Amino acid sequence: MEAEDIVQEAFIKAFSKLEQYKAEVSFGAWLKRIVINRCIDVLKSKRQRLVELEDYHINVFEENHENEWTVEDHISLETVKLAIEALPEKYKYVVMLYLMEGYDHQEISEILNISEVASRTQLSRGKQKLQLALKSERNGTRY
Known part of the structure; x- marks a missing residue:
């Protein structure tokens, strides 16, 4: 229900700011940016934990797809979420948008300005x- 409220607030904001849309990007990208920024604002204000990830391995790739690695089975999803949440803010949102939401760099640049x-x-x-x-978790020490 909270997500629905946030989306509704974002749509109201977009509607009230419709005159500011300049067609420099697609309307969908403009609207998506408003929605995502509203979600980020709510997360920041509540300092909420990340939503549950689906139960599967998270693949992390280097930009050139070399040095591919997969999170090992014994590392829990909660550990991965906590590690992402512990990242500095400027990295955390880019990592979340890219790895968990599947946005590309062009979309991320538009969303985060x-x-x-x-x-x-x-x-x-x-x-x-x-x-x-x-890796610190795997070696028996906490980050």
Whole structure:
């Protein structure tokens, strides 16, 4: 129900700001940015935990698809969520949008109002920090 309320608030905001839409991006991308920004605002205000991930392995790839790795079976989804949540904010949202939501760098740059280069850089650094945290977990130490 809360998600429905957030989407409704985002649509009301979009409708009230319709005159600001300049067709520089598609209407869908503009609206999506409003919705995602509203969701991020709510998460920040509540400091909520990440929503449950589906029960499957999370694959993390380098940009050039080299050094592919998969989270090991003994690392729980809760551990992965906590590791993502513990990332610095500028990395956390890019990692979440890219790895969990499936957005590409162009979409992320529009949603977060950053350049595509910044999106790629923040994703790369965020994934490095995530890998380090999860490898530390595997080796018996906490991050």
